[in-house]
Every structure is written in C-alpha cells, then in structure tokens.
Amino acid sequence: MKHKLSKILRLLMLLITGFAACAALYFLIDNVFDGVFVRWVEETFLITESHFYPAEGWGEVHTYINWGRLKTALLGGFIAITLLWLTVVFVASQISARQREKRSVTEISQRLRAYMSGDADTVEVFPKEQAEISVQMSEIKSALLQNERRLKEETTRKNDLIAYLAHDLKTPLTSVIGYLSLLDEAPDMPLEQRGKYTRVTLDKACRLEKMINEFFDITRYNLQQILIQKEPIDLYYMLVQLTDEMLPVLEKNGNTIDLQADESLTVPGDPDKLARVFQNVLKNAAAYSYPHTEIVILAEEKAGEIRVRLTNKGKTIPKEKLASLFEKFYRLDETRASGTGGAGLGLAIAKEIVALHGGRIWAESQEETVTFTITLPAQS
Secondary structure (H helix, E strand, C coil): CHHHHHHHHHHHHHHHHHHHHHHHHHHHHHHHCHHHHHHHHHHHHEEEEEEEECCCCEEEEEEEECHHHHHHHHHHHHHHHHHHHHHHHHHHHHHHHHHHHHHHHHHHHHHHHHHHHCCCCHHHHCCHHHHHHHHHHHHHHHHHHHHHHHHHHHHHHHHHHHHHHHHHHHHHHHHHHHHHHHHHHCCCCCHHHHHHHHHHHHHHHHHHHHHHHHHHHHHHHHHCCCCCCCEEEEHHHHHHHHHHHHHHHHHHCCCEEEEEECCCCEEEECHHHHHHHHHHHHHHHHHHCCCCCEEEEEEEEECCEEEEEEEEECCCCCHHHHHHHHCCCCCCCCCCCCCCCCCCCHHHHHHHHHHHCCCEEEEEEECCEEEEEEEEECCC
C-alpha cells in the first residue's frame, strides 16, 4: 500500500513540475520577451513580399511561413527538449533509485537489528520478498547462539575447574606442611614411623605437583599454538615405554595392559607430542576402568594409515557425551573426584595434536566397553 501511494505521489509531483515549467515558459514569452521574441520569429520564420500594381494604383503585402527553416527549428527544438527530458528523467530516476536503495538498506538494517536483539521469528520480522535474507539470518543467528552457548559452557567449566583446583591445592599443601612439621619436631621419631610420614609427604607433594602442572596446561593450551616436528617413530617401542610407565598406576586397581602390535610398526610424527596423545588416552582408560580388568591396545597399519585402538571395561558413556569428551575442560565425572582424571584438557589436547598430524580421534562406548580410536597417516 505504501509503495503504491509513493508511486502516485511521484507521478503527481512530475505533472505539477511539468505544468509549472510550461506556465513559466508562457509567461516569459508573453510578457518578458514579448517584442524580442516576436521580432526573432518574424525575422527567422516569416517571409514578407510586397507587390505594387501601378495601373490600379495600389499594392499589397504578402507574409507567409518559411517552412524549411521552421521544420528545422521544430526538429531541433524537439530533439533538444527530448534530450533535456531524458536527462531530467535519468537524473530523477537515479536519485529516486538511490533514495529507494537507502530506504531499503535502512529498513533491512532495522529489521536485522530487531531480529538479532529480539526473540521474534523471522516470518514476523521479514516480509515475503526478503525470504532469502530471512533464511540466511536464521542460520547466522542459530550459529551465533550455538557458539555463544558453547563459549559460556566452556568458560563455566574452566572457572569451576580453576576454583576446584585452587581450593584443592590447600589440602595436599596442608598435609605436606603438617607431616614435615612432625618430622622436624620429633628428631628421635622411630624409623618406621618416620618412613611412613615421609612416604605420605611424598605422595601429597606429587599430588600437589600434578595439580600445579594442570594449571600450566590450562595456560599453555590457551596462550600458545602447538607446533610439531615430524620424524620416523618406532610406534611399538613408544607404546611399550608408555605401558611400562603406567604399571604403577594400573597395579593400584589391579588392571593390566595387553599390547597387540607389530614390532616393526612405525609412524611419521612428533615423538613428544604423539607420546602425550597415547599417554593422555591411556591415563583416561586407566582412570575409568573397572578394577581387575584388562586394557587392550591394538596397533596396526591398514589402508595406508596407522590405527591404534585402546579398549577398556568401564561404565558405558552415553552417545550424547562421547563428542564432548574432546572439548576443553570437560570432565566425565561431575563429582570432581581427585582420583578420576585431571583438568579435562588431556583428550582436547590429544585431539588437537592428532589433527595437526592429519589424523583423527574418536570414542565409542557400548555394553560397558569404551574404545578410543586414533588414526594417523602411514606416510608423511
């Protein structure tokens, strides 16, 4: 309705402008330039001839139009007026188009602002002729909201984790100070009791060191990019080493490791970074395995890639939580028990390192079995 009314108003203004121009021209010709214009017309377009008849004693004057000149002048005037009219129409259309474009941009920006800042649906904000913009803005807003929600969740997990670590740093530190004070105050303490206190102090100090390292991991992971330097790696030897290092942790719960891999298996990659990947995944498997169960590591080369699978017996992980395992600061156990996992960065860092090597990592879980699969290119 508004668009039709605008068209009518523009046409009316055009007619008024044309009428005013004609009236002004008539006024100029009839009043201001009356004598000059008439003389010019007479001299240019009229031919006057005088005829005198001596026998009759009278004469006459004939005036008629010089059609050759008049046709040329009319044609030139018509062409000039047409060109002028076309110029005016073109300029007016350009100005009108710019104004329409400006109004359209303003209108769209207002609709975008209203849609992005409100809860209204796209159908309520955008008209039918802007359906494509409506669809695109719906997708953009959905992605922005999803990213914002994900960022808030990550920030909340990070803040909760830092608060948890900061609070729990006091516990082992207090124990270390307490036992060292006892050892200092009782120099004649029996050797057996002194050895017991020393072992407890060492355990608490190791726990304290682990928590401090988690703080450093948080800082490093957020402030620096992981860089890799590839070289041929004896994958079998690396897995054997990591298995041996994990034995003290596994023996506490009676867990064992079954390594199934070809002794000649190699992979191109950064040895320190890949060792951290397998170590993080293995620690995760050890932390969430049922006591007195076996962790199976199967490594093989298949279809031009190296595939490593770590399988352990533990609680089935719901499908909706499997993808979240590789998010920063995500921990599967919400109780934050100190014996199960750390800062929630291990698997996120592992995923980053594997991706930098051109590989993939994912998790599967069913029937109280959890499997982590890592694939890496067999050739650099």
